[in-house]
Amino acid sequence: MDEAGAQEMITPVLHPLGLWQETNRTNSAGFELMRIDDRRGASFALGGTAEEMFVDLVRKFQISYKDLPLNLYQFSSKFRDELRVRGGLLRVREFLMKDAYSFHTTEEDFKREYATMLDTYTRIFSELRLNTIIVESDNGYIGGEYCHEFIVESQTGESTFLTTEDGSYAAHEDVAVSITSPYESAETMLARTDVYGENTIGVQQLSAFLNIPVEKTTKTMLFETEKGEVIAAAIRGDLDINEAKLQLAVGCHSLQLASPDKVKDITGAEVGYAGVLNLPPSVRVFYDKSTKGRVNFEMGANKTHYHTINVNFGRDLPEPGQFYEFKLAKSGDLTSDGKKLIKRKGVEVGNIFQLGYHYSSLMNANFVDENGQELPYYMGCYGIGIGRTLATVVEIHHDDRGIIWPESIAPYQVHLIGLNLEDEEVKSQAEKVYQDLTEKNSEVLYDDRLDISAGEKFADADLIGIPYRLVVSKKTGDQVEVKKRSESESMMFSFSELLTLLD
C-alpha cells in the first residue's frame, strides 16, 4: 500500500452515528450495524467499514485539487452483527480489516487508482501465495456503481461465482449475466383458462401436465422488503430468480421470501399457485426479461390447485412498462460471446469498490478546483479481510501434518529444535544459533523443551508450519540440520553457511 502511494493512519472503532445517518447507512446497513450509546447519551456505530469517517476527516480540511489524489488506509477492527458465523475465521462478528479510501478530482484519475489497487492487491495476495480470481460483484451496503472481489477458489468458501474456461469473464453469482434464449412466437392468442392441477409440483411436471413447453410456464414469487412492502417477481419457469439483482430492480436493501401465511393472505391461495393476475394493486410486480414476447403463457391462478393458461400481456395483463434482468446465471449458461460458464466456489479475501460521488455528495464533501469552484470528490474504497485471508492461506497451504506458512507471513522464519539439551555442549551450541540468528533479525522460535521426544518436537514443528526447521543435537555436531517445511529432504550446513542461507 505504501509503494502504491497510500498513507497509513487509524480512525476510531466508535463512529458517531450522525455520520452514518448522513449517508442513510443506519438504514442500508440494516441489522448488521451494531449501535451503542455512551453515558452522556451520544450514539455510535461500531465501524463496519469507514467511508463516513474518512470523508468526515478529509472534509474538515479545505483541500484543493493540488492535495489530490489521496489514498488513506488503516488496519482496524470491524464489526458486523451476523446472525450466523461460520468457517472459523471466514465469517465472524469482529474481524481485522485493512481498508483504504481514495479521493480524486475526476473519474479518470479514480480509474487509474482503481487499476493500481487492482494490481497492488494482486501482488499482495501473490506474496501470500494466494491465486486470486478477480470477479465482478455486488456493492452490498457500501454503495457505488461497480466493484470487484478477489476470490481464492476453495470448497470452504461461501462466495459462488461464474467464469468462462478462459477466464475472459468472471462474476459473482449475484451479478453474473448469461444469455437467455428468447422464447417468442407468433401464435394467435387463445382463450385464457384456469386448469385444475392438484399437486403438480415443479415446472417440469407442470409443463408435462399442461402439455406446454417449460418456457411457457411462469414462476411468480412474493417477497417482503425491509420496509414491509410486498412485491411480486415473475420469471420464466425454466429459470431462477437472483435475489441480489431483484433487490437492485426493486431498489430496496433486503428481500425476504414472503411467509406462507402472507402469500395466502395476498393471493388467496396456498404457496405454489401464485401468479400476477388479480393481485391487490398495492403489490408492485417486477418482470424478468425472459417473460417478454411470450404468447399464451402459463401462470399460477392465485387459486389453490389452479393454474391459468393462455395468459397474454396487453389482454390479460397490462403490457409491462419495464422488464428487468434478475435471472440467476448457472453452470452451463453461455456468455454474450457464446462461451460456457462454470460455477465455482471460493473465499472473498479482498474487494475494490468504485464509490463515485455517492459519499461525497451525500456528505457535502468538496475540494476546490483550479477555478476556485467547490466540487465533490470522486471516490473509491478497497478492503482486505485479514483473518479470512490468514485462514485461506492455511486452507491452501497445508498437508496432513499441519500448516505450511509462506515466508512472507510466517509468524517466525525459523523453528529451531534443540535435542539432547541435557548435554551442556549441545545446549550452548543451540543457544548460540538462537542468539546469532536473532541478532541478524531472523525471527526464531526456539523449542528448548526438555522431557519431550524428538518425534514430538518434529510433529509440533510440522503442525505450526514455520518455513525453516533447524535441528541442533549431539548428532549434528558443529553443523546444523536444515529442512524447509515445504520440502521433505533435510541438509547439513555449517554455521556460517547457515547465516548466508537465511540472510
Place this chain on the structure above:
Amino acid sequence: MDEAGAQEMITPVLHPLGLWQETNRTNSAGFELMRIDDRRGASFALGGTAEEMFVDLVRKFQISYKDLPLNLYQFSSKFRDELRVRGGLLRVREFLMKDAYSFHTTEEDFKREYATMLDTYTRIFSELRLNTIIVESDNGYIGGEYCHEFIVESQTGESTFLTTEDGSYAAHEDVAVSITSPYESAETMLARTDVYGENTIGVQQLSAFLNIPVEKTTKTMLFETEKGEVIAAAIRGDLDINEAKLQLAVGCHSLQLASPDKVKDITGAEVGYAGVLNLPPSVRVFYDKSTKGRVNFEMGANKTHYHTINVNFGRDLPEPGQFYEFKLAKSGDLTSDGKKLIKRKGVEVGNIFQLGYHYSSLMNANFVDENGQELPYYMGCYGIGIGRTLATVVEIHHDDRGIIWPESIAPYQVHLIGLNLEDEEVKSQAEKVYQDLTEKNSEVLYDDRLDISAGEKFADADLIGIPYRLVVSKKTGDQVEVKKRSESESMMFSFSELLTLLD
C-alpha cells in the same frame, strides 16, 4: 516485549460480559464500562483492559507448570466511558493500548517478571526519549495488591505524585504516605460545650476563634458510595482527606461528596458544621489515624453555626475500633525516614500491576503442578497507553517551530525537500535521492510540491519534525544539504556519504 520473552497476539474488542461478571468487574468498573448487546441477545463489554479475556484463553488449555511462565501482549483499542475527555490524546474514550498479562507458578517467579517488565518499560520509554519516574500507585479497577506507574513529569499531566529530592521515594498522591506528628496530650477532660460561631470558615479561623491549636479541630466529611450508602470520615483539622485511600478503607468502588441537601438531611445542619456526634446510627464513621490520642478536641456540632469543643473518645464518642490512614500527603511533608516530599505533576504513560491470585481464583483458572495438583496462577499485568505516550513525546520534544521526533518513532526518518523542481536536472537528482534511500529502507517523505516557496517547505518540515531534513536544489548541485531537526547547522554531503550517514 519480544526480547523480554513476551509473545504478541490479539483478543477481540467485544468481551463476553459473562467474563466480567465472573470477576465482578461489571460492578467495579462502574460507569466507565461500555456495554452492548448483539441482535441474538448476547451481551458484551467493550474492553477497557483484558485480564478476563487472557485468563479465559489460558484456562481453556490444560496447562502445566512446564508451560509457565507465560507473558502475552497485544496492541488493541480500549474503551472507557469517561464523562470528560482532556488534553488532546491524554484522556479519551477510545485509545490504543499495549497491554500484557503474565502467568506464573509462584509469587517469586512473578516478582522476577515484574522486575523484568519494570526494566523493559524503562528501556522502551528511554528509546522514546522519555524520562520516566516510577511511582507507587493505586490499583484502580484492575485489582491486585500493588502496582507502579511510569510518569513523565509535565505540567500538562493529570497525575499528581510526591517524591523525595533524592528519588528514594516516589508515590502517586492517591497512595503517598507521609508522617503525621501526633498530637497527644495528658490534659484532663473538660466539659463538652457547644459554641456559637457563625461564619467561622476554615480551620485556621476556627482555631483562632476558639483559641485552641488547629490540631484539636476536626474535619468531618460525608460521602456517598456507588451503592448510595452515606459514610462519614473524620480527620484532624490541619490535614486533608485522600479520597482514594478512604475508598480502600470503606471498601467501595467510588465516593462522591454528599450534596448539601443530603448533608442537611443527615446532620440537620448546613454544610460546614458536620461532626460525628449524634449522627444517625446507619452512618458508618471512619477515623483517620491523626484523630487518635487527642483530648478535648473540637468537632462540628451538627447544628448550624455551632461547634462542639472538649469532645473525647470513650466519654462523648465510643473509642473507635480502628483508625485508618487516609491523609493526603502534601509538598513539604516528611517520609518516615525524615526526607521532605515534593509534589509534582506528570503524565502516566505506563503501569505495571501485581494481580496475584485475584483473577485466577475468581475465574477458577489453574495449572497443574509437579505433583499433578491444580493450583491457580500467580499473575501480573502491564500497560502502555500508545496515544498518550505519543502526545507526551510531542509535549517533551518540541520547540516553537514544531515537533522534534525521536528517531525511534518518527513517522518517517527523512524529510526530503526538492526546490527548483521545474529544472529537470534538479528534479531527477531529487528523485534519485528519494528512490535510492527508499530502496535502502529509509522511510522518506518527499516534498515535491511546486508553487510552494522554500520558506514554506522549511516551515512545514520543522512543524512535522522528521529527524533528518534533506534539501536538493539548484544550489546543492551534486551534493545534498542535510540538517537534523534537533540541530541548527546544516552540512553538505555527497550522495555516497549520505547513504553511509543514514545507514
